[in-house]
Amino acid sequence: MNKLPRIHGGPDGQGAPLHDFSTNSNACGPCPLALAAVQQADATRYPDPGYTDLRRRLADFYGVDAGRILLAGSASECIFRTTAWVRQQGDNTVSLPAHAYGDYAHAAQAWGLRVVASPDDADLAWACEPSSPLGQNHGPWPAWLQGDAAHAASTDQVLVVDCAYAPLRLDGAPSLGNAQRQRVWQLFSPNKALGLTGVRAAFAIAPLGAEAAVAQLDALAPSWVLGAHGVAMLQAWTQAATQDWLLTSLHSLRGWKASQVALLQGLGWTVLPSDTPYFCARPPQGVDVPALCEALRARGIKLRDAASFGLPGHVRLGVLPPAAQQALADALQSLSPSKVVEGACF
Structure with missing residues (x-):
């Protein structure tokens, strides 16, 4: 290989x-409030292994149930863990954006997933919006996502939308409405928007009704997947200031x-x-x-x-x-x- x-x-x-x-x-960063939170984080103690307060803050900020929050060491760590989980389920195909961050392909190669051209033919489909490197909306989307909720419920495809650059959108509008976003995995890594890329921390919001999948993905993570500095940054992310x-x-x-x-x-x-x-x-x-x-x-x-x-x-x-x-x-x-x-x- x-x-x-x-x-x-x-x-x-x-x-x-x-x-x-x-x-x-x-380039306006680092965000002063987030930087101060990271600098003041207590690195002498383990974080709460269940991240109870952080999960609650993120859930409240995004208006979702805390059971839908998946914490990750970084977006890249989440990409690899999600790929491993999909492979564990017995699935073996993946679709990638035409121009995209390399870790989607790296994870697929590491776990033996075969890349297919159409997202409709994939067990795992990656999207990024706004995309990198182009900074444009994603497309095409799988056909099931364009249908009604009943149609969406009939699919077992895992569709992950990397939202790393959504907070940095300067123009345009997302191509997915709120109802569509509730049907997909949404992956967030706020360190880019905060100008703190050296602090590694991320989280995903699972689709409605996917709490069991969150538990399975949690089980694949090591203990304390986030350190004190990552926790501090994500907590700061949820603050109005x-x-x-x-x-x-x-x-x-x-x-x-x-x-x-x-x-x-x-x-x-x-x-x-x-x-x-x-x-x-x-x-x-x-x-x-x-x-x-x-x-x-x-x-x-x-x-x-x-x-x-x-x-x-x-x-x-x-x-x-x-x-x-x-x-x-x-x-x-x-x-x-x-x-x-x-x-x-x-």
């Missing part, structure tokens, strides 16, 4: 970039995004549409994307080559403040075209 490469944005073997456009973390900060940050991000898009377009780039504070873009014709990313990384600027998402010739850029944008513009203008054309060496 050929192991799929694990490629992520953020710090790498060279350390943390000075200007990191390669991640989707909220945190949500107020998030709304204010979205206003700033809209302005920064508009200027970043205009900057790249002014330099001859093609920017793909997105509803989020990240987007994909294609440099001018003839520019070699890996060479460009390498040249910029040497200047303290990191972009995400979108080839690993199935979009060769494109990069994904998170929206950063004006100073970082100016650094990017200066670096791009300083690079001789001969240094970043296809096949060039540095």
